[in-house]
Amino acid sequence: MGFGIFRNDKHAQAETQVAAALSRSMARIEFDVKGNILWANENFQKAMGYSLEEVVGKHHSMFVPEEIVHSAEYQSFWKKLGNGEFASGAFPRKRKNGELVWLESTYNPVFDDKGKLIKVVKFASDITERRNERALLQSVFAAISASQAVIEFDLEGKILKANENFLSLLGYRLDEIVGKHHSMFVEPQHRNSSEYRTFWQNLNQGKFQAGQFKRIGKGGKDIWIEATYNPVLDAVGNPIKVIKFAIDITEQTKLLLNLKQMIDGNFAEIEGNISKLNSRTAQSVDVSNGTMELTKSVAVSAEQMAASIAEISHSMTQSQTETERAYDQTETANAMTERMTGVVDQMGSIVEVIQNIAGQINLLALNATIESARAGEAGKGFAVVANEVKNLANQAARATEDISKEITGIQAISNEVAEALQVIRGSVATVRNDVTNISSAVVQQTAVTDNVSANMRNMANTVEELSRNLQVIRTTSDDVASSVYKTREAAEVLAR
Secondary structure, eight states: OOBOOOSSHHHHHHHHHHHHHHHHHSEEEEEOTTSBEEEEOHHHHHHHTOOHHHHTTSBGGGGSOHHHHTSHHHHHHHHHHHTTOOEEEEEEEEOTTSOEEEEEEEEEEEEOTTSOEEEEEEEEEEOHHHHHHHHHHHHHHHHHHHHSEEEEEOTTSBEEEEOHHHHHHHTOOHHHHTTSBGGGGSOHHHHTSHHHHHHHHHHHTTOOEEEEEEEEOTTSOEEEEEEEEEEEEOTTSOEEEEEEEEEEOHHHHHHHHHHHHHHHHHHHHHHHHHHHHHHHHHHHHHHHHHHHHHHHHHHHHHHHHHHHHHHHHHHHHHHHHHHHHHHHHHHHHHHHHHHHHHHHHHHHHHHHHHHHHHHHHHHHHHHHHHHHHHHGGGGHHHHHHHHHHHHHHHHHHHHHHHHHHHHHHHHHHHHHHHHHHHHHHHHHHHHHHHHHHHHHHHHHHHHHHHHHHHHHHHHHHHHHHHHHHHHHHHHHHHHHHHHHHHHHHHHHHHTO
16 A cells, blocks of 8 residues: 555544554564665564664665575566555565564555655564465475375365376376366275265364275276375364375285285184194193093002012011921921931831840740750749740730831831921922022012102103193193284284
């Protein structure tokens, strides 16, 4: 707008009041028609870092970057102002310390009451921070546009524009898609789904959407993208359009799909092997438990057998002692029998002597009888004595004969006893040897049985330890199965 010199004092006063109000909130500086500085308010001085004395009389170009001062555009700028043309916009300016600032400015030509241009009044606001933020956003957007596919939609989903990356990715020209609906890129079965309607409803409500999406390019080509749909809001927070940023992940997705198939196949095989391992481990545990019970039973039987053999060993030791005693007694009986046989033999010799003596007595009695007969009557008394002696001799002979028979019987019995004792002695000796051998065998068997019993105890302990280890293996196998399941889930998440 331009400020003229009003003929009406009331209007002039109003103009002065407006200018004063603007000066309180904005930077203000005045130039002559050639651009030399006439005056500047405190807001301008603070914004540019100068005092009033440092700027009055200097040219406006002192605030302009060197590359602009000598440009044709700058020369044209002051030429237009000198012709009374209004100018406005965002301008880069240079502070006293050399720092660049951006000013949102209006350059207002001021005329006198005759319509002659007398000066230019500039009102300005420092928009450096806002301009820098905007420049940053523009740089970021440009960087994103250079590396990503970008497309803009209105709130109904109609395409407004798209960058070259998007067009190249989907295979379209810009004129083929502008004004068309976003659904042209969506699979037919998805276009009419409640999920797709909800998707656009959320965008209309200003809700950000992101994820991996399957889209259809020109000619029906399947394309996978990682995309964000970003509602753009106006100054009061209402959505006005949607900007989508996307990157092509088609190759990665194909690789992940192949990876998923491979993972499914490999994990199915692993799970099958783990299942077999669990089954076999369970069978091994059952067999081990059965073996452990059987081994414990055998160990108990071995303990009982060892105890029985120990008792047998003790009994055999006693039997060996008794056999030795019996053998010694048969030896003693045999010796006594031999002595008795000798005595009986001596008694036979005595009987023979007695028989000889009896024969001599009979012979003497016969001689005495003959002599008494010769003597006649005188020898009768002698004959009687001789007859008695003969009777006694006959009795002695008969008694001796009886004794001889008894001695013969005793000798026969003694011989039979001796023979029987000899047989018994041989049998006892055989039994003695057998008992000795059996006792030795029992001692050896006792040692073997003790060893077997100890081994069975060790075996029982080993089998029990094996059973525990198998149980640990089974538990570990279950843990491995659980870990494999979780790993598969994680891998499937990765492959999505």
